[in-house]
Amino acid sequence: MRRVLVIGGGLAGLTAAIEAREAGAEVALLQAGQGVHHLFSGCIDLLAYPQPDGPAVENPLEAIARLAPEHPYAKIGGDAVVRAMVGFQRRVTEHGLTYLGDGRHQYRVLTAMGTLRLTGLTPLTMAVDPAQIDVVCSIGPYRNFSAGLVADGLSRLTKKNVRTLAFEVAQGELDAMGLAAKLAEPAESARFGDFLAREARGLTVAIPALLGLENAEEQKRSIESRFGGVLVEVPGLPPSIPGLRLMHALRRIALDRGVRIAQNVRAVGALDGGGVLRGVKVRVADLEREETADAVVLATGHLVTGGVVSTRGALREPVFDLPLSFPAGESFFRSRFLDRAGHPALSCGVIVDSSLRPLRDQSPVYENLFACGDILGGFDPYRERSGGGVALSTATVAGRLAAGVAR
Ligand SMILES: Cc1cc2nc3c(=O)[nH]c(=O)nc-3n(C[C@H](O)[C@H](O)[C@H](O)COP(=O)(O)OP(=O)(O)OC[C@H]3O[C@@H](n4cnc5c(N)ncnc54)[C@H](O)[C@@H]3O)c2cc1C
Structure with a gap:
């Protein structure tokens, strides 16, 4: 059986782990800390504001079809987004959570x-x-x-x-x-x-x-x-009960399907097999050990959860030192907190191909490493209101590809 290792226990990591497991792989998930779900409204945003100065879109799937090629949704295609949404709704319904929506219109939720x-x-x-x-x-x-x-x-x-x-x-x-x-x-x-x-x-x-x-x-x-x-x-201020409710359900689904979840385990480096990953080095408290796998999914989030870190004035991906898309000479943040254009640091992330494999000089860094969720470059989850949707749909694709089945 193919062994898949997922790094990160947020919306993307749990979804990728469940997908890989449903596709027949043996799956372990490593989680160093919390995801952002205790801050999360519980609503899954698909896409509301694709352009900084443009109007809100009323049909997310139609707008997704028109995104620039570097956007994660454009890499995986609209059909994959629909499949991810349907799979998500089916699973959480089994656990007593009903999510409404078909991607073709927006809901208006009171704040x-x-x-x-x-x-x-x-x-x-x-x-x-x-x-x-x-x-x-x-x-x-x-x-x-x-x-x-x-x-x-x-x-x-x-x-x-x-x-x-x-x-x-x-x-x-x-x-x-x-x-x-x-x-x-x-x-x-x-x-x-x-x-x-x-x-x-x-x-x-x-x-x-x-x-x-x-x-x-x-x-x-x-x-x-x-x-x-x-x-x-x-929905209101953190801790968000609907966000926690959703993550408890996904965690239960993952455990019921047989995913092994290891908490307080941090991935700290690659086990490099020369173009392929043999697995990752992990740290538990002060001890370092190795977790081997046939494929690895990176779902470590962004600045809030340590998927991207800022050291000596530069942004870095700390586990594999993957190249990040960051415009040369840009400062991380604009001077206005609520700038309509968003903040450059928040749309920076790993650059991937259409199979979600991180790239260096336009070639996959490892054949068997896939990335999903907030760690991806080419989009700004906050400005666009697309974080939950990108996490779900890229994780669905990454989980399946890591398990060795078609997307
Ligand atoms: C305040 C706030 C509110 C939001 N509200 C909404 C909303 O209402 N609707 C919506 O659709 N989107 C919302 N978003 C965006 C959305 O939450 C994210 O886009 C999405 O949850 C990202 O999921 P993720 O799994 O990629 O990352 P995360 O949820 O950040 O999870 C990353 C996980 O990786 C783990 N990790 C990191 N590094 C390592 C490591 N080295 N080893 C092991 N584990 C590691 C972390 O501990 C964490 O468990 C919000 C975001 C924020 C910050």
Whole structure:
């Protein structure tokens, strides 16, 4: 059986590991720390703003077909994006998470700032037309959500009078995780449903994204049945319960399929077999050892998670020292934080061929090394709003190719 080693346990790494396993490989995944999912809204952005000064796109798949050749989506093609989306939706549904979207239109999701964000795939718990929302309800004592701020923004956007409500779950300094766990208790869920039945019967009610880590959809249905209305989650500040919910599901899927996950293990260098990788050197605490494999998938993320590091004024890929696409003479960041053109450092990453193999001087560095997710160059996940979609779809291709099957 072909042995695949995946480096990184974020959205891309877990997806690549599951794909490789489903394609028949023996798979091990190394994870040095957290991915960015505790910061992540839970929505999978496909592509919203391909041009810095252009309008938002309403049909992501149509826009993906027009991207420049260096963009990761252009390297793998639109069909691969559709296959990745469908595979993702099928798997997470098995684990009680429904993601809606077909890539041909955008969802509008309400934010904790009272604005709307565009996204390609949305969790069922957020999939409500914001114009339908009648009430915004805070869940006390959660401090990272102001029902007033959200209702004001929504009233301005929808020209309707959106009311606020406040529900107290528990006393004390419970954080998002603690509150979600408390609200997931059947008695507390029922008390909340009865509160809404008194205060907002039959209405559409937005709450901070604090439904439970497990069974959020069941909890939503059970609360809705008590007040006869619709409950919608609003993603907000970290730690993000919907982001963690998604990653818990993917992790469970990977483990159920037989992926071996090794935590707190950092890949630190190549086992170079002359044009092919024999595996990687890894560090666990102070010990160094070797992990051998027939193919390796690099899914180490970007600056936030150490996939790209900045040393002595230069950006580097630290595991294989792969060349990065970085415009000569550019500074890393523009002076304005929210510059519409994005920041050069965030669109720099490894340069790959159409099989997602990192290149040096236009040739694959190793025949059996594949890269996916935020580590890739040629796109800016933040400015474009494409991070989740690129992670899912490039990981699907990388996982399959690493397992030795057609993309
Ligand atoms: C604040 C924030 C909010 C975002 N919100 C959204 C959103 O709402 N929707 C959306 O679609 N996208 C969003 N994105 C973008 C999206 O999260 C990323 O594009 C996507 O999750 C990248 O996944 P990844 O697996 O490539 O990287 P990551 O999630 O960064 O995972 C990288 C993994 O590699 C591990 N790692 C790194 N180096 C090593 C090593 N040497 N050895 C072993 N392991 C290693 C890390 O510990 C981590 O587990 C957001 C990003 C940020 C920063």
